[in-house]
Amino acid sequence: MQRFHCPACASEIWFHNTDCLHCGTGVIWHSETGGGSFLQLSPERRHCANRGVIRCNWEAMAGQDLCRSCRHTTVVPNLSLPGNDVKWARFETDKRALLALLDALGLPLEDASGAPSPRFEFRSDPIDPSAPRVLTGHADGVITLNIAEADDAERERIRTQMGEPYRSLPGHLRHEVAHHFWQVLVQNDPQRLQAIRNAFGDDRADYGAALAAHYRNGPPADWAQFYVSAYASSHPWEDFAESWAHVLHLLDGLETATAYGLLGPTGLPSDAGALLGVSMERLSKPWINLSIALNAVNAAMGHSSFYPFVLRAPVIAKLEAIRSLISQAGQGNGAS
Ligand SMILES: [Zn+2]
Ligand SMILES: [Zn+2]
Ligand SMILES: [Zn+2]
Structure with missing residues (x-):
């Protein structure tokens, strides 16, 4: 994320701010293809209808x-239940940052008909404990997210259990949107499909069986040599999604x-957008140095690690395959 300043007093403001914390001026993000800027809220600037809600x-x-x-969101949680508005708002804040990043990378955010794509469904678990839970995942351009993940204690509980x-919420969003872009950019393009299969393996392996085996047996003992995460070893689609998420982690x-x-x-x-034009081998060096430093700073403060991952050469090669795909598929904005 870039840094931003109040259009009225030039104090620093953050991407999620609705008001300048220094002078109190209401601000509005005016997004344009590939970027945007903060403007003063005024009668000429119509704010999103969700400003007062989330x-x-x-x-x-x-x-x-x-x-x-917000036009990418087609399902919102039941707002009559206490806390759902706050959880939904947290997800939407990170979703705005995600969409701004994807846009900066030149990735398409509309389908052929001009409709918003991907679409997001933010759902909460049903009150009836015997009813099926909401599963986070992607299917045919629809990303479903269980807003319980926006509760820090609940997300930490699941993290420990798994x-x-x-x-993290950005991690979920970056991972799930990868499955969407696999369909949009890779699935129907024989050349790209072959390049992605060369990097990640054959995705025609039975997905359901692969995931069941992963949860039954755990990852292979040497997974860290070849995969960015244990989960990435479960199936080529998950390796692609995990690697894609890490490319976005590095760029942002x-x-x-x-x-x-x-x-x-x-x-x-x-x-x-311009960093996308630099090889992952080159980007990984300052990133690893930064990670070592920030992991140490976090440890000094008693926080969990900034970036608890190791990028070995085979993993960096996978990140490069993703970077190359996005770079070729992107519509410019400085990407080469
Ligand atoms: Zn200000
Ligand atoms: Zn909005
Ligand atoms: Zn996945």
């Missing part, structure tokens, strides 16, 4: 009630670190 700070699209992010080193993380001057002189471009 503190969405984006501008409404011309002739519409919702903004370019034995995962890292579980490096853009943010550069914006705050944390990397020192690297010769790297400063925005995510």
Whole structure:
């Protein structure tokens, strides 16, 4: 993420702010293809209809009630249940950042008919404990998220139960959107499909059986040599999605670190769209150095690790396959 400043007083504001914390000016994010900027809220600037509901700070699209992010949401949780509004709002805040990043990378956010794509369904578990739970996942352009994950204690409970080193809302969003883009960019393009199969293996392996085996037997003992996470070893689709999520972690993380001057002189471009034009082998070096430093800072403060992953050469090669795919498929914005 870049840094932003109040259009009225130039104090720093954050991407999720609806008001400047220094001068109190109401602000609105005016998004344009590939980027955007903060403007003062004014009668000429119509805010998204969800501003009062989930503190969405984006501008409404011309002739519409919702903004370019909220129009991707087709199901919202039952807001009459206490706490659901807060959990939904947390997810939407991270979804806006996700969509801004995907847009900066030149990835398509509409289908051939011009409809928003992917679509998001934010659902809460039914009150009846015997009813089926809401499963986070992707199917045919629809990303379903269980908003219970937006509760820190619940997400930490699941993380511990699953034995995962890292579980976050951006992580969920980046992982699930990968499955969507596999369908959009890879599935029907023989050349890309072959390149992705060369990097991740044959996705025609029985998915249900592979996941069942993963949960029954656990990952192979040497998974860390070849996969970015244990879950990535379950099936080529999950390896693709986990690797895709990490490419977005690196691009957003490096853009943010550069914006705050944390990397020192690297010769790297400063925005995510241009970073996409740099090989993952090259990007992985400042990223690993940053991770070692921030892991140590977090440890000094008693926080969990900033980036609890090890990027070995075979994993970096997979990240490069994703970067190459996004770079070729993206519609410019500085990407080469
Ligand atoms: Zn201000
Ligand atoms: Zn909105
Ligand atoms: Zn997945």
